[in-house]
Amino acid sequence: MKRQRLRSQNLGGARAIILHRPHPGLQALERQLAAIGLVVEQAWPDLPASAVAADFTFFDADDGHDSQFPWLPGQAPMPMIALIGSEAPGRIEWTLNAGADAQLLKPIGDAGVFSALLTARAAFEARKSLMAEIEELRRRLEQRQTVVRAVAALMGMGKTEDEAYAQLRGMAMAWRVSFEAAAERVVAMPRPGLSLRP
């Protein structure tokens, strides 16, 4: 998949929530986020309802659990960045299921924060557009049965299968709709008074 050119701006004024218990080690992260121009809020153990509107969520991978988030695992409405201390496989697995788009290793210094923001945003955008594409393909898949029924209806009027397909394609072009939408219209037409001229 081709990525869009990474644009570096637009982080000024963005809101970041850090879901982590108060800890001196977070100072470097908060400082760096502020230097980059983000507005930072810290929360623990639960995310406030306002978190849904945040632009980035940093979350603790060591003590975190699913019920902290007001959304289903992997369904965060913003880019998620894991703060990883223990690299135990179970924790990494939980982090991945929680939907981490990028990660920072503890102790957090001032290096890595900016690249984590850009990486997480790019991964989140890519995931979002893939999900939209999958949704569209799924919808078209579900309409396959409609297409079969439309072709059968046209064949019932004396066409061969190839002719019926060609006619349906011609209708879609004439009506300027998708193949599946044309099939839906054909199926919806009252029979036998079916008018095939668009």
Added chain:
Amino acid sequence: MKRQISIGLLYSRTGSYRLISLACRSGVLAAMAEIEGDPALDLRFHAVERDPGGNLDRYAPLCDEILRQSPARHIFGCVTSSSRKEVIPTLDRAGGTLWYAAPYEGFEASDRVVYTHACPNQHLLPLLGWCFARFGRRAYLTGSNYIWGWEMNRLAREVITDAGGAVLGERYLPVGETDPTRLIDEIRATRPGFILNNLIGDSQYAFLRAYAALGREDPHFRPETCPILSCNLTECELAEIGADAEGLIAAGPHFDAEGGSGCTARSSFEAAAHASVWMLARLLADRPGAESLPISAMLDESAADRAGIDRRTHHRSLPVLIAQVRNGGFRLLHRSVPVAGDPYLAQGRAIPFHPQQLRAVP
């Protein structure tokens, strides 16, 4: 009775970009002498100096040597972004601070560094804005082959493209390379309206020489119709370049020109390094023992204000000056009010250049 405080100096006195290093170094030495002679200050600085000789791999070991072998925790040094990035891990381990007095490409705000020269919202963006109105938006981009040139040109390309302009070519030379033939050939073929030059040292001198020759051959390539722009050329390199720099247009926070800031430094490098040492002196004055603290611990609200450092980013507010080389010196064309350093362009990339912010200097 003055406290003696050791500071580190890490400037390359030889190598491709020696003139810039030497300008910074003389700014540091001048400020040290002033502080020594200032009876109102309870301190004097003692320099612990190492010379990396323009070799990138020498910076981190020599920085480490200063931090290990002396009590110095504040180091004045580095004039390239690659060398600055080399020493940051060493500073992290020892709790040291680097005072970096050269312009750079932004996108950094280390807790271990104070950035006392300009970043792109203080040089590149206003310079491009100024240039668009006069020379159009057809650009050729060049630079030395490392982070400064790459990032400056990336940002310039974004700004030029967003403004509806065109980038006609982009080419890099290795640091120290002195054959600009291909660059000149491409410029001759594409006929841009201006050239953004992020070359450094000897490569830049060779390029300016070849471009001046091109201008004698074809009048389009003279400063009136196709100038060279720079965000780091200052007085400290003009003598080396001579007449070939005539007409070049540069942005910077200080020029040793009529209508300048009243500061007597001979270049913005010297001025920024000089100001850096004074900032540290003001932070340490009447605070015995503070010299061993990391910079973040020294910068409480009022101290940061006093020293003129933004606590959040460790950058400075600086005026934007645009000047042109005429008769061997810089002549000021424009000066803005001070602009806060915005390393991550959190305020956006909108060109901070419009008539309300700038007044022409007659």
